Structure formats: C-alpha cells, structure tokens
Amino acid sequence: MTRIELPDPETDGTTSVERAIATRASRRTFAQTPVGTADVGQVLWAMQGVTHERDGIEMRAVPSAGATYPLVAFLEVAPDGSERLEAGLYRYEPTDHTLEVTLETAVHDDLTSAALGQEVVRDAPATIVMAAEYDRTRTQYPDHGDRYVHMEAGHAAENVHLVCESRDLNTCPVGAFSDADVADVLDLPGRLDPLYLLPFGHRRAEE
Ligand SMILES: Cc1cc2nc3c(=O)[nH]c(=O)nc-3n(C[C@H](O)[C@H](O)[C@H](O)COP(=O)(O)O)c2cc1C
Structure with a gap:
C-alpha cells in the first residue's frame, strides 16, 4: 500500500477566525495552478486531523457524537491538479496524517458526471470527498445516529471552508x-x- 506523508499541519495562522467567517463565501472558480501538499494537508487536517488525545482516544479537529468518528476523507486529484500527487483517489489517514493511494487512475471526468456535470467539480484541481460510515454512530445512538452524522459533516465542511478562506483557496x-x-x-x-x-483550488489573481 503506497503511503504519502503530508507536511505537518499549521496550528497558527495570520487570518483570524472572525476574518475568515466574514469573508467566507462559496467560490466556484479556480486558478489553473496545481495545489501543493501543504494546502492538501491543511484542508484534510481541518476536516479530520488528530488534534489531541483524551483517555487514550485520538480526538479530531471536529466534534463527534460520542467520539465515534464516522467520517472518512478522500482526496480526488484531477490530471495536473497537484504538484506532487498523481491523478486519482487517496484516503486520508488521520492517525499519521498521510494519504493512502486507493485509485491510481484519473476519475475526474466520471466524478464530474456523478456530480451532475457541475463546473465547480470539473474545474477544481482537487476535491475532498467526505464519506460516512453511519453504523459507527448508529450502533451507539440507534435513535439519533443518522442525525448526528449529518451534524458532524457540517462541522467538518465548515472547518474546510474556513481554512480555505484563510489560505486564499x-x-x-x-x-x-x-x-x-x-x-x-x-x-x-x-x-x-x-x-x-x-x-478546492487556488483563487484566481483577479478575484
Ligand atoms: C448542504 C449544501 C449543499 C450544497 N450543494 C451545492 C451544490 O451542489 N452546488 C453548488 O454550486 N453549491 C452548493 N451549495 C452551496 C450553496 O449554494 C451556498 O452555500 C449558498 O448559495 C449560500 O452562499 P454562500 O455559501 O456563498 O454563503 C450547497 C450548500 C450546502 C450547505
């Protein structure tokens, strides 16, 4: 199994949380510049990275009902979408902050079609695919498990949004x-x- 180490995440930055919230918007165009592994690592860490330990459990960057952590982050890379990563699909491993190659062929056109041909997917150099293993949370919370997974997805997506905003992505x-x-x-x-x-991808100079 091929593993790719990502640069250590930054835990301090020059953009305040307030500033990122104030300027955040859904932005659907991208510069024709490949994304680097520092940016890739930072957005994946924001979505699911390990931040600290509690009672022997690796706690992550987003809250999780009962610390069940049902979310899994994949990274789809378009052809020429990354400086170091070949086109294909990777699975983010929070424990060691690495990527595991899961598909070694480009799936960009097919993913765009699966997303109803949306240009924002077509034009992006890279896409985080957030997936959920519902049973992890359902087992512990039979009545509210599904709802909790969706709440957690919102936390994770907003973290990605704010980190992108702070890095001009x-x-x-x-x-x-x-x-x-x-x-x-x-x-x-x-x-x-x-x-x-x-x-996600770099912001165009004129924006
Ligand atoms: C659950 C959810 C699903 C969304 N799906 C799409 C989508 O498929 N395509 C898209 O272009 N925008 C999508 N959006 C973005 C919304 O259109 C956008 O958040 C909304 O217009 C408000 O604009 P803002 O994010 O710039 O504040 C989605 C937003 C949410 C919260």
Whole structure:
C-alpha cells in the first residue's frame, strides 16, 4: 500500500477566525495552478486531523457524537491538479496524517458526471470527498445516529471552508450528486456512503 506523508499541519495562522467567517463565501472558480501538499494537508487536517488525545482516544479537529468518528476523507486529484500527487483517489489517514493511494487512475471526468456535470467539480484541481460510515454512530445512538452524522459533516465542511478562506483557496460545498454514481466511480467500500464534495483550488489573481 503506497503511503504519502503530508507536511505537518499549521496550528497558527495570520487570518483570524472572525476574518475568515466574514469573508467566507462559496467560490466556484479556480486558478489553473496545481495545489501543493501543504494546502492538501491543511484542508484534510481541518476536516479530520488528530488534534489531541483524551483517555487514550485520538480526538479530531471536529466534534463527534460520542467520539465515534464516522467520517472518512478522500482526496480526488484531477490530471495536473497537484504538484506532487498523481491523478486519482487517496484516503486520508488521520492517525499519521498521510494519504493512502486507493485509485491510481484519473476519475475526474466520471466524478464530474456523478456530480451532475457541475463546473465547480470539473474545474477544481482537487476535491475532498467526505464519506460516512453511519453504523459507527448508529450502533451507539440507534435513535439519533443518522442525525448526528449529518451534524458532524457540517462541522467538518465548515472547518474546510474556513481554512480555505484563510489560505486564499476557493471552495464550495457540493451536495447535489448521485450517491450511487459517486460510490461507484470511487469504488467506495459498501459500508461508506458519500455525503459531501468539497472541490478546492487556488483563487484566481483577479478575484
Ligand atoms: C448542504 C449544501 C449543499 C450544497 N450543494 C451545492 C451544490 O451542489 N452546488 C453548488 O454550486 N453549491 C452548493 N451549495 C452551496 C450553496 O449554494 C451556498 O452555500 C449558498 O448559495 C449560500 O452562499 P454562500 O455559501 O456563498 O454563503 C450547497 C450548500 C450546502 C450547505
């Protein structure tokens, strides 16, 4: 299994949270510049990175009902979308902040089709695919598990949004897609359902 180490995440920055909230917007255009691994690592860390330990459990950058952590982050890279990463699909491993290659062929056109042909997906150099293993949370919370997973997805997506804003990266949350087609294109394991697409890339100079 090929593993790619990501640069250590930054835990301090020059943009305040207030500033990022004030300027955040869904931005659907991107510069034709590939994304670097520092940006890739930072947005994935914001979505699911390990921040500290509590009672022997690796706690993450977003809250999780009962610390069940049902979310899984994949990174889809378009052809020429990254300085170091080949086109394909990668799974983010929070424990060691690495990427594991899961598909070594470009799936960009197929992912765009699965997202109903949306230009924001087509034009993005890279897309975070947020998937959920519902059973992790349902087991502990039979009545409210599904709701909790969706709440957590919102926390995770907003973290990505704010980190993008703080680094002059554009992103837009994408919920309109065919679940079955995304799962099929990315060859997701049956226990994982796709929840959200977060295409991102550098902001154009004129924006
Ligand atoms: C759950 C959810 C799903 C969304 N799906 C899409 C989408 O499929 N395509 C898209 O272009 N924008 C999508 N958006 C972005 C919204 O259109 C956008 O957030 C809204 O117009 C408000 O604009 P703002 O984010 O710039 O404040 C989605 C937003 C949310 C919260």
